[in-house]
Amino acid sequence: MTDMTGSPGPGVGTVAPVAPASAPGAADEEAARRWRLVLGRYAAEHLSVPGQDAGLERSLRYLYDREYAARGHRAGRGEHDQRPGRGGGTLDPSAVQGVDWTAMTWLGEAQKLFPRETFERMQVDAVGRYGLTELLADEAAVEALEPSRELATALLQVRGRLDERAAVGLRRVISKVVEDVVRRLRPRFMTAVGGRVDRSRRSMHRVARNFDWKRTVRANLGRLDAQGRVVVQDVRFSSRSKRALTWDVIVLVDQSGSMASSLLYSAVCAGILTGLPGIDVRLVLFDTSVVDMTHLAHDPVSVLLTAQLGGGTDIARAVRFAEQQVRNPSRTVVALVSDFEEGGSVSELLAAVRRLASSGVRLLGLAALDEAAEPAYDRGTAQRLAEAGMEVAALTPERFAEWLGEVLA
Known part of the structure; x- marks a missing residue:
């Protein structure tokens, strides 16, 4: 048995379990079936929904018809007629083939119908892309959600729009994700950084x-x-x-929206480092202002729920703040997690980096700190930072631990 990844709306993926085809005719039927699920109701004139796919169709329509509705599409006769003046109802995502589904109903059905990997993708789209944040206000729905980095990142980006009940569910989901990441990463940090x-x-x-x-x-x-x-x-x-002298590790984390995933792992890494001997951690979040989160560094969940994603970026201000915290340059590491899209003064940023590097501080610029380590960043600024004395890279958390271990050895 194989799975197919398709798209009921632009840029949206899903998976439908399929049966093996045994002949050319069966292969054509299977292809038509897949395309019908991919294209949704706009293929209804030419492709029908097999009876066994009725549940899949309802679940996909409930979520992904929101994509069409958000773009101003209206269903005319036969639901596929888009000609002006033809009349007809809108693509109301709450009414699926006469069934009055709620977000919680949809969640339960989708969890049963789709493979786990597909369900995880759909729940991220539901919360992050289509605003079904009411799921977080239902205790059973929160328990049904599959915790993942992608879901946590999506939730962090909509956190400011949640009411009090949903905020409680958000904390529970974020806590599950953080616990899973810490459980996986702590042994790696203890091995790499936990002592010479x-x-x-x-x-x-x-x-x-x-x-x-x-x-x-x-x-x-x-x-x-x-x-x-x-x-x-x-x-x-x-x-x-044990280390004879303590090392200071200053972690500066960009709060711009593109850094949500790196923010998650930065908070976790800082929390793990606070529990290791011979290391003093200072955790700083910044946009156009600088917020010292050191008092919460041991608690990644609280850090993440306090962070304010979005807004401008003044990296120079954050680096100058770190400069003021240096006590012993030869035993200080500054890790800057940012996309290097500087909204402040690039010249002041470079000057601060040169001063730190010449004093003996080890500097690492992380264009990404997450499992993918595939950044989108300002390459020009990154190159100039590297020339000023900062090592620039995109690292997984495990590789970051190894780098720290090499520096602190």
Whole structure:
């Protein structure tokens, strides 16, 4: 069995489970079936909906007819006649083939009808693209939503339009997503950043990150089996020493709308770092103003629910703020998470970066900090920052942990 990704409206994807075709005729029928689900009601004149697809059709229409309605489309005779003056009703997304569905009804049906990956995409469209935020006000609906980074990002972008009941549901969804990301990332940060390996001392803490393969091989070279293979009986682990001096890690995070995903991971990474020994974290969010969120850095959920996505960008102001916080330049890291679309003074930004770099501060400019690490950013400004002494990259959170580990070693 295979799945098909299609689009009932421009730029919108969905998946319908399909049966294997056994002959050319069956293949044509299957293709027609798929296209009918992709195109929606505007293909009704030429393509019919098979009986087994009635539920899929209702669910897709309830959500994606909103795309047509938002563009001013009206249904005339037979629902496909778009000629002026033909009359007819609008594409009312609340009335689906005579069934008075609510958002919660739709959610339950979609969850049953579609594969999990498709349902996750549809719920993101429902909340982020079509404004079905009433889902967040229903406890059962919140429990039915599949927590994902994409859903969390969409919710952060509509947070300012939610009422009090929906805001409670928003916190629950964001909390689930953050818990999942922290659970996955914390071991990586502990391995990469959690202390320097001291190979002169053996450790009784027998965990994978402390495994010393070189000393293990040397300790077992004299133990061979009949085939000449080394028999490992003495497994060695190295100790990790605490850092003699504390490192300051200053994380500056751009709050512009395009950075929503990176904001999520920046908050999580800062929260994890606050729990590691020998590291003092300062978390700063900025747009045209600068907000020091260090007091909440240990709580990524509160950081995300406080952030204000959108607005202008004054990177120079944020970097100057970080400059004022530097206590020991040779033991300070500044990580700037931004798309580098500077609305302030580029010359002042570059001057601040040069001062920090010449003082010994390690600077990393992150055009993206998320799982995709595929940024859209101002390449010109990024190039000039790199020339001024800032390392510029787009990293996954795991690679960011590795980079920090290399710097703090």
